[in-house]
Amino acid sequence: MGTPQPGIFAQGTRSHRHLEFVLHADRAPSAVLAALAPLRQPSVAAGGVNIVIGFSPALWRELAPTAAPAHLSEFPDLDGVPSTEHDLWVWLHGSGDDDLFDVARTVAAHLRPVASVASEVAGFVYHDSRDLTGFVDGTENPSVEEAFGVVVVPAGQPGAGGTFAITQRWVHDLDRFHLLPVTEQEGIIGRTKADDRELDDHLKPPTAHISRVVLHDAEGDEIEIYRRSVPYGTVNEHGLVFVAFSADPQRFTAMLERMFGVSGDGLRDRLTEFTQPVTGAYWFVPSLEALGDALG
Template sequence: MARHQYGIFAEGTRSHHHLELSVRPDASDDALRTALIGVRSANADHRTNGGTNLVIGFGSALAERLGLAAVEPFPGYASADGRLQAPATQRDLWVWVHGPTPDVVVDVVRAVHEALAPVASLELDLPGFVYHDSRDLTGFIDGSANPFLDDAPVVAVVGAGEPGEGGCLAMTMRFEHHLDRFDALEVADQEAVFGRTKPESVELDAKPADAHISRVEVDDEDGEELKVYRRSVPWATASQQGLHFVAFGADTARFDLQLRHQYGLVDGITDRLLEFTTPHTGSFWRCPSVEDLERVAPLPDDDD
């Protein structure tokens, strides 16, 4: 079976950087191919380059142009009253670099940007980090329901015989938190927002219907939970803070169903967490297998 990009499941890194780019209309196929080879080459020596990891995702238009399996564009979502919005800002290319420390990560990020600058415009340039013991800036542990690493590929990797086999589908959204409002809540009310206890992240026995985990834990038609594998990280400046949400799955249907539940499009109940955070971006991505990447952007042989 085709191999997934190793960086998707490389856990334990504390420094992250996300780039999203739009390919320029005049970029030729040859120039684009050269740029993508440059991106892959920027981290080709990852085992000796400080333990950095690089993941590449393609939006719908670029995936089609490169002959990769299709991926739907992010459609955008809104509550019935229009008060809660998840805008569609689908870009062409996503590059995620992560590693143990900011210095080695930024070295790779700079090389990636240099390779892509001739063919693409930078739309998102966002450093992120692991906060304490993998907590969101709200103080709650992020990704408590993540599958264990042994099980994560079952959730996130496209199966054999399916279009794009060995690769993954991904969703990214940049959220800006309204921490002043959230921090003003009593801890018990904060826990009701999430549906988990704050210190230990234990699921509440009686969680509200509008609690975050009540909204995002969704089942398929057979009653089986549709899990995702999350790799989200906080981002922050002195005046603004938030979460860069990153989720992987074997299809985009599970992302769509989660968001439909969050925005009340299934039963009219919206996710209360959305009262305290606002998404500013939203994209779906095809993260192809190593073999498909090698086909569209082959790394040079060591002897070349």
């Protein structure tokens, strides 16, 4: 069984940074592997910064064809849900922006011969893990122990010990959202705002966010993902960097289809009236062993 990258599960970090890289057109695969080699054991760098590395499905297929998992798939084509895939995703999180900044520059310097930074977003934990709307985000996440089973590609399959990730930067219209009475805001999320309780079924609209994203399989078991989102932004533009992991990216697609009203029941997540994704990508996040094998 491969070992998942430990930063996926590391807790208690209040500063986050997401970097996406695009490879130079003329790069040779061997040069890409050489540039990535110093990152073959992403874990905790000096200063306690966690590093998680994801590859676009196309790049992972190219670099490690025999370690490509069965479910490796591109971001879905959905109306209103932009796909902005780049080649590499590096997620850094730690206790302070100072160390994160240093590590981000070091990573970019390693990759400079083959790739340039295509996007960079700095995120932060807001109060007691709330989204900028004021609602606690992450409550129903699996615990770290359970998360392992939710996200890791099982032993015996290509890609074992790896996981799939989705990243999306959402831009909120907070002024409009905060004009609504709190009871209406609560109906949009499906939970109470101050004390983060799930609304009773008779009070929870079918268009509430949690009504749209709680899915069950044929046996009635909940289909879970493991979320690691954080708020980001400036006074002028702000929102959520949505980040989640799963052993099967189809789970993300099924949730997005229900949020954006294309799952066949004619309902749409009311949250999407107040926030929109402006980026979107699926990544494969290989196990430490698969990374080591690919990078030599």
